[in-house]
Amino acid sequence: MxxxxxxxxxxxxxxxxxxxxxxxxxxxxxxxxxxxxxxxxxxxxxxxxxxxxxxxxxxxxxxxxxxxxxxxxxxxxxxxxxxxxxxxxxxxxxxxxxxxxxxxxxxxxxxxxxxxxxxxxxxxxxxxxxxxxxxxxxTHEARTMVEAVSDDGQRLLALNEVYVGHPGHQTARYRIADAERQASSGVLVGTGTGATGWCGSAWRERRSTLALPTPTERRLAWFVREAWSSPSTGVERTEGSITDEPLVVDVESDGLVVFGDGIEQDRVQLGWGQRLEVRLAATQLNLVN
Structure with a gap:
């Protein structure tokens, strides 16, 4: 039955x-x-x-x-x-x-x-x-989600965006995309659903020409918040898109966190030397129209 x-x-x-x-x-x-x-x-x-x-x-x-x-x-x-x-x-x-x-x-x-x-x-x-x-x-609408996975198996899903940085939004130090050391207020990675929120705010503030994803598009947009240059840190890689390959963040300071959709209590803790991959989630929100 x-x-x-x-x-x-x-x-x-x-x-x-x-x-x-x-x-x-x-x-x-x-x-x-x-x-x-x-x-x-x-x-x-x-x-x-x-x-x-x-x-x-x-x-x-x-x-x-x-x-x-x-x-x-x-x-x-x-x-x-x-x-x-x-x-x-x-x-x-x-x-x-x-x-x-x-x-x-x-x-x-x-x-x-x-x-x-x-x-x-x-x-x-x-x-x-x-x-x-x-x-x-x-009828259904499959909305893209974002996933962050650390090298010790911690995993976090979000519908709008994930934030990677210091819990007090102070200076975070890391290497991004296997290329550039940065010091910034953190990294935002957002979906098309989140493009109207925090990521959209970052996009407008910097007058970015990067096309933001749509809610059902299998693409993410990422932005570095307030990166600054120094003898050891750069500001060249501050935005981009994620499709097939994840965005890789190698942590170079203690006490960084990852949280999604503004829920800071539900977070992944990261320490010096850890690696984080942020990518398109296999899971999607199956929203009924």
């Missing part, structure tokens, strides 16, 4: 829930927000919209289908099965958070507020999209 699909709903605690956990009562939350020029009504409205979206998605799952639920903070401990259908209820950043824990499962991004790029669907569309995925009639 064929098992029914398992729908895994990914969500995060709302700001209101976090504030209540920290301050205890709505009155104290209201005082805290007013002291910062904000309103409890605004936070409450967003909380209600998030809860309504979760309710709509839950109601859209057929009663005979299996279901699961996981909060963002528990993603690293959750075991996704190959046959899962993942429904992310939240903002675009939550889709990026979950992408690195998946291996090709279809992802439906449901946004309580309109205007998302990754979480692009309204809650009312959940039933139609789940049916389309289950019957094989859904």
């Amino acid at each position: 064929t098992l029914s699909p398992r729908i895994v709903v990914v969500h995060r605690r709302t700001e209101l829930a976090d504030l209540l956990a920290r301050h205890g009562t709505r009155g104290q939350v209201d005082f805290f927000l007013h002291s910062r020029g904000r309103s409890l009504d605004e936070v409450t409205e967003r909380d209600a919209a998030d809860q309504a979206a979760l309710t709509a998605v839950s109601a859209a799952i057929p009663l005979d289908w299996r279901r699961g639920s996981v909060e963002r903070d528990d993603l690293a401990r959750f075991l996704f099965a190959p046959e899962d259908v993942v429904v992310v209820v939240g903002q675009d950043g939550l889709v990026a958070n979950v992408a690195k824990y998946l291996s090709g499962q279809p992802v439906i991004g449901v946004n309580p507020a309109p205007g998302g790029v990754l979480a692009r669907h309204a809650p009312a569309a959940a039933a139609r999209l789940l049916h389309a995925v289950a019957t094989g009639s859904a």
Whole structure:
């Protein structure tokens, strides 16, 4: 007998829930927000919209289908099965958070507020999209991801970009692409999805003529942040593309880190003499259109 699909709903605690956990009562939350020029009504409205979206998605799952639920903070401990259908209820950043824990499962991004790029669907569309995925009639968008692998086997995946450098964004020293010693504020390697974020900012600031990749293109773009020259360091290799061959970074200072999509807590630690390869990931985000 064929098992029914398992729908895994990914969500995060709302700001209101976090504030209540920290301050205890709505009155104290209201005082805290007013002291910062904000309103409890605004936070409450967003909380209600998030809860309504979760309710709509839950109601859209057929009663005979299996279901699961996981909060963002528990993603690293959750075991996704190959046959899962993942429904992310939240903002675009939550889709990026979950992408690195998946291996090709279809992802439906449901946004309580309109205007998302990754979480692009309204809650009312959940039933139609789940049916389309289950019957094989859904269309998908395979978004490129980036992978960083160290010589001691540490591995990190990201949907937008990875950062290689000092955890405090101070001077990082390394040799890049087997060629040039550099001292800089770190190296960014981004996908087409990340081209609208941190990498896009670096690209605009330096007025680069390098073509940024598109979200589904099998190409990455890399940029060195604030490289400076000295008798022992150069500034010639500060940007480029990655297709077939990885970007190689040989570490020449202690305490460097690699993290993805701005999540500094989930990081790879690197020491002097280690080698890091940053490349196109075999895994892609299977985003449902």
